[in-house]
């Protein structure tokens with residue numbers, strides 16, 4: 001069923017759909033609005049739903065049937081991306097919005113019958129090589145075997161209030177309202193408020209809450225490998241290496257301090273040992289002090305060395 005990495009991150013929504021597949025697949029929604037911070041997570045989730053609905057076998061994660069493989073390779077004829085650069089009819093060279101011509105093209109394609117469960121996945125595409133943040137999202141949320149933007153000359157973004165041409169939604173609305181059987185529209189949004197109400201009211205909305213851990217503080221984890229049992233020498237080493245890291249990456253030290261804070265806070269939320277909880281609370285205090293030191297114009301070296309000295313040591 002739904003790929004394990006997505007199931008771990010989004011257990012609630014995954015269970016909902018897996019139940020639906022088992023019990024009443026005929027009730028599969030004709031229109032879905034995903035809300036949440038990560039458009040890649042949403043896109044992969046939608047593709048997994050499409051894959052299971054079109055699978056020729058039992059929908060298992062590693063299924064190698066033709067439909068499953070085509071969907072992972074982004075070649076399936078019934079799975080359509082719709083954006084400023086996808087699903088463009090000939091002669092439509094508008095670049096910035098999903099145009100009325102595109103909506104009509106969708107309407108036209110729906111008049112043809114299909115052997116598959118069709119998906120139309122709407123998002124805002126940026127025509128530029130993906131930056132580090134988008135590459136990380138792609139990597140973090142991609143189930144095994146997927147390759148959705150092989151040329152890397154565009155990246156996924158959420159629908160925003162400027163994504164649709166003002167005349168688009170009405171044509172689209174008719175399709176969303178009365179699609180042929182086995183057709184699903186999916187809209188990738190940060191928040192449903194970015195989509196017109198008439199589409200939202202005809203859709204089922206699902207939140208895909210993404211965790212901070214994978215997105216934000218990945219780069220500091222190697223420097224916290226021994227934490228909370230960092231010997232003094234190791235703490236000073238980490239401090240020095242992080243000073244080099246922020247210099248090389250031109251990262252301001254307060255951004256680094258915020259990142260360490262989100263790491264410690266995440267640990268605190270998940271800590272179940274009283275000693276560790278106490279240590280984390282002390283270190284979060286030390287971090288607040290480090291921020292004060294930084295605003296008092298102390299050098300990055302002094303700020304970080306002092307912080308790491310305080311963080312060194314053991315759980316009491």
Ligand SMILES: [Zn+2]
Pocket residue numbers: 054055056057058059060063064065066067068069
């Ligand atoms: Zn399959």
